[in-house]
Each structure stands twice: as structure tokens, then as C-alpha cells.
Amino acid sequence: MKHKIYTTNNQSKVELTPSLRALAKKVIIAALDDAELEIPVEISLTFTDNEGIRELNKKYRNKDVPTDVLSFPMFENGEIEYDDESDEPCALGDIVISLEKAKSQAEEYGHGIDREVGFLCVHSVLHLLGYDHETSKDDEEYMNETCEYVLDTLGLKRNTFNAPSDEAEKIDEKNMKTAFISIVGRPNVGKSTLLNAIIGEKVAAVSKKPQTTRGKITGILTQGNEQYVFIDTPGLHKPKNKLGEYMVNAAKSSVPDADAIVLVVEATENITPADKEIIENLKKFNLPAILVINKTDVSKKDRLLITIDKYSKMFDFKAIIPASALTGENVNEIIPELRRFLKNEKWFFPSDMITDQTARQMASEIIREKLLRLLDDEIPHGTAVTIEDYTEKPNIVEIRAEIYCEKEAHKKIIIGKNGATLKKAATFAREDIEKITGKKVYLNLWVKVKENWRDSELNLSRLGFKKED
Numbered sequence: 001m002k003h004k005i006y007t008t009n010n011q012s013k014v015e016l017t018p019s020l021r022a023l024a025k026k027v028i029i030a031a032l033d034d035a036e037l038e039i040p041v042e043i044s045l046t047f048t049d050n051e052g053i054r055e056l057n058k059k060y061r062n063k064d065v066p067t068d069v070l071s072f073p074m075f076e077n078g079e080i081e082y083d084d085e086s087d088e089p090c091a092l093g094d095i096v097i098s099l100e101k102a103k104s105q106a107e108e109y110g111h112g113i114d115r116e117v118g119f120l121c122v123h124s125v126l127h128l129l130g131y132d133h134e135t136s137k138d139d140e141e142y143m144n145e146t147c148e149y150v151l152d153t154l155g156l157k158r159n160t161f162n163a164p165s166d167e168a169e170k171i172d173e174k175n176m177k178t179a180f181i182s183i184v185g186r187p188n189v190g191k192s193t194l195l196n197a198i199i200g201e202k203v204a205a206v207s208k209k210p211q212t213t214r215g216k217i218t219g220i221l222t223q224g225n226e227q228y229v230f231i232d233t234p235g236l237h238k239p240k241n242k243l244g245e246y247m248v249n250a251a252k253s254s255v256p257d258a259d260a261i262v263l264v265v266e267a268t269e270n271i272t273p274a275d276k277e278i279i280e281n282l283k284k285f286n287l288p289a290i291l292v293i294n295k296t297d298v299s300k301k302d303r304l305l306i307t308i309d310k311y312s313k314m315f316d317f318k319a320i321i322p323a324s325a326l327t328g329e330n331v332n333e334i335i336p337e338l339r340r341f342l343k344n345e346k347w348f349f350p351s352d353m354i355t356d357q358t359a360r361q362m363a364s365e366i367i368r369e370k371l372l373r374l375l376d377d378e379i380p381h382g383t384a385v386t387i388e389d390y391t392e393k394p395n396i397v398e399i400r401a402e403i404y405c406e407k408e409a410h411k412k413i414i415i416g417k418n419g420a421t422l423k424k425a426a427t428f429a430r431e432d433i434e435k436i437t438g439k440k441v442y443l444n445l446w447v448k449v450k451e452n453w454r455d456s457e458l459n460l461s462r463l464g465f466k467k468e469d
């Protein structure tokens with residue numbers, strides 16, 4: 001089920017790390033999945049401080065106290081009314097968490113802020129679903145059991161090490177474990193969607209069009225004393241130009257450096273030459289791998305069984321996981337299977353980092369993703385986005401970006417009638433960039449023509465596609 005979770009950091013009153021925001025979303029999705037709802041729902045989650053939550057308590061509950069969490073259900077007793085005809089997710093309600101309170105409670109209970117926020121998230125989702133621990137003993141028992149179960153599945157046990165932010169300092173370097181995992185496969189099989197689902201936040205662009213990912217994108221997941229560094233790679237295909245060669249080279253070069261590989265395939269396809277080549281490389285470099293058969297939400301069961309049979313005859317995969325990166329089905333099964341590849345090694349990234357991309361790189365990827373989504377077929381494949389100026393002020397980020405395309409005619413299409421297409425791309429991109437920066441964004445887009453840049457070594461390098469040594 002594809003649920004939507006919107007998070008806000010109320011007037012940036014508290015310091016919310018990207019990893020904590022991602023974790024909160026992931027926990028809420030897991031709690032909703034556990035409830036096995038038959039419809040997609042939407043939840044809004046706001047982080048604030050003690051003063052912020054005290055105000056809300058005064059206003060809505062007539063109590064002058066700073067609680068840890070407040071939930072505002074849309075439906076009484078969890079009786080969800082939903083219009084079957086609607087494609088939109090059903091709004092289930094609002095959750096507000098005082099991060100300040102959560103931090104002091106975590107300290108008091110002697111566990112991590114990740115565990116505490118996770119607990120508050122599951123607890124309040126259950127409230128939105130109509131459970132109430134204050135009025136029913138059965139509900140209280142069910143809520144506690146569900147909290148433990150959901151947090152357990154996400155590796156947030158009560159007595160684990162505490163990962164995010166300040167807690168990380170408590171983890172002894174000797175206890176740190178690390179694994180580098182490359183995600184590879186044909187174009188469009190859902191590698192980037194899978195990475196985003198594992199991290200719990202959008203770190204890689206996703207679109208219906210093949211060859212969306214152009215370079216290596218890192219997504220970092222730190223939980224407890226474990227750090228998984230995922231490398232999402234461009235889909236393997238037969239290159240038609242120098243950009244394509246660069247992309248395929250980026251994907252292939254990520255393989256030998258990895259501790260393990262996640263090969264992503266679909267159940268609807270035969271084994272392609274690209275997949276065969278990856279498997280040959282796994283053998284050549286003696287690399288362990290797991291196979292994720294993605295898009296189970298749309299694939300037929302008999303196809304799935306045939307695919308499992310075919311692939312397991314070709315290679316001794318450590319695990320084969322049918323999953324749906326889109327709905328989240330079985331995505332939580334992946335980390336436990338990757339645990340065996342961890343090495344006793346110091347972390348490479350701080351625990352609150354979810355990607356090594358700079359804010360500029362992420363902004364440029366978001367803009368390109370919107371072009372891929374808004375434009376027909378060939379044109380977006382010939383575009384590149386550069387960030388000419390990125391200025392972060394206390395309440396606003398000002399960005400000036402240039403979109404390169406290959407022909408005058410393409411420029412006209414990108415701009416659209418009266419600038420309508422470019423305006424749309426800017427609006428969608430701005431909304432996404434505001435979500436990741438937590439600030440208002442002023443985005444200024446310009447379109448330029450650079451003929452055949454995809455086949456020019458010089459232009460490729462100028463646009464940031466630098467060859468590896």
C-alpha cells in the first residue's frame with residue numbers, strides 16, 4: 001500500500017537531522033503496514049519544541065503541559081470513511097512530536113532518540129487508527145505489543161546502541177560495523193525507488209523513463225552500531241553515446257569495490273544480457289549477492305516462481321527477496337539479509353547523514369527528475385542541470401539553475417507555451433527542495449542549448465560527468 005507521510009519542522013524550532021526525519025517516516029509506514037489497511041492513507045507529522053506542544057495542549061486539550069506527542073485523528077474510533085472512487089490517499093490525521101521532550105525522555109529511559117521517536121510514531125499512528133490506551137486495557141496491551149513488534153522489525157530494539165546524532169559518540173569505534181552495498185540492474189527495474197525505500201527519504205531521482213540515474217548515488221543507513229552505505233547505480237544498457245558510456249562505466253566500476261551486491265530484477269522479464277554480465281562479474285570478483293525481485297505488486301505469482309528458479313540456477317544468491325519498492329512490501333526483509341556482509345570497520349560517514357550528495361547536487365537531481373516526468377521521451381534524456389548559484393540565508397534558499405538541452409526546438413518545448421512547462425517544473429522542484437532543506441526556496445531556472453553535449457568529452461566533464469581513473 002502506498003501511504004504518504006508529510007513531515008514539517010515547525011518554524012525550525014528544533015534541530016531535526018535528515019536521518020531522524022527519514023526514520024520517523026519509515027516507522028510510520030511500517031506501523032501502517034502492520035495495521036494491514038486496505039486503502040492508502042496520508043499522515044502529517046510535525047516536529048516542534050516543548051513550548052510549541054504546550055500551546056497545542058492549551059488550545060485543544062485545555063491543559064497547560066508540554067506532552068511528548070499529540071495526535072489529531074480525522075475519524076472517531078478509527079472508523080475510516082473513504083470515497084472508493086477517489087485515487088487520493090485518505091487523510092488519517094496529524095501527529096505532533098516535541099523533539100525536545102523526546103530527547104529528555106530518551107535520556108531518562110537510557111535509550112536512543114531514534115528508539116524514542118520511533119515509539120512515539122507507532123503509538124500515535126495507533127491513536128489515529130482509533131486505539132486508546134487511556135480508556136481500554138486491551139488497547140493498551142495491543143498498543144504496547146505493536147510498538148515493540150514494529151520497532152523490532154526495524155532494528156530499533158530497546159537495548160540496542162543508540163545511533164543518531166549526539167548519541168553516536170557513545171558508540172565505541174571498536175564496535176562499529178560497515179558494509180558497502182552496490183545496487184545494480186537493468187534500467188527502470190526500480191533500483192532508485194528501492195534505495196529511497198530503504199533509506200526512508202528520497203535521495204535518488206525516480207521516473208518512469210529508463211536511464212534516470214546517471215551517476216553513482218550514495219544512500220546511508222545507520223542503525224545501532226551498523227552502517228550500510230548503498231551505492232545506487234545507473235541501469236546497465238548498451239550505450240549509444242559518451243554519456244551512456246560514462247553511466248555504464250559508473251555502474252560497473254561500483255561492483256568490485258562493494259562488500260556485496262543487490263541485484264534488482266523484475267519478474268516479468270527474461271534474464272537479459274545485462275543481468276548475465278553482472279552475474280559473470282559477481283563470479284569473477286567472487287562477490288556475494290542477494291537478488292531482489294522487484295515490483296511484486298504488479299507481477300504474477302507463476303512468473304515470480306519461474307524467475308526465482310532461473311536466477312537461482314545461475315548463481316548462488318545468499319538470499320532471494322520478492323519485494324515491492326513502491327508499496328514497501330518486504331523491503332524490511334532486506335537489511336537482515338545484508339547484515340552478514342558487515343565488516344568490523346569504522347564508519348565512513350557521520351550517523352545522521354543519509355547521502356553524501358551536497359544540497360546543490362540534490363537540487364540539480366530534483367530539477368532533472370521533474371523534467372523527466374514532465375517531458376516526452378527523448379528530450380529529457382538530452383538535458384543536464386547545473387546549479388549556478390546556491391545561497392542559503394536564515395529563512396530562504398536562493399537557487400539559480402541552468403538547464404542544458406541539445407536543440408533550439410527542445411528549448412522551446414522545455415519552456416512550453418507562455419513558459420508553462422518550465423513553471424511547472426520549477427514549482428514541483430521547489431516543493432521537493434523545500435522539503436529537504438526545511439526552508440522556503442526561491443528557484444530561478446534558465447534554459448540553454450549545447451548541441452550534442454552528450455557526445456562531447458569536454459562538455460560532459462564541464463557538466464559534472466567526470467571520468468573515473
Ligand SMILES: Nc1nc2c(ncn2[C@@H]2O[C@H](COP(=O)(O)OP(=O)(O)OP(=O)(O)O)[C@@H](O)[C@H]2O)c(=O)[nH]1
Pocket residue numbers: 186187188189190191192193194205206207208209210211212213214233234235236294295296297298323324325326327
Ligand atoms: N509497480 C511498481 N513500480 C515500481 C516499483 N519500483 C519502482 N517502480 C517504478 O518503476 C519506475 C522506475 O523506477 P526507478 O527507481 O527510477 O528505476 P531505476 O532502476 O533506478 O532506473 P534507472 O535509474 O533508469 O536505471 C518508476 O516509475 C517507479 O515508480 C514497484 O515495486 N512496483
Ligand SMILES: [Mg+2]
Pocket residue numbers: 191192193204205206212213232233234235
Ligand atoms: Mg535509478
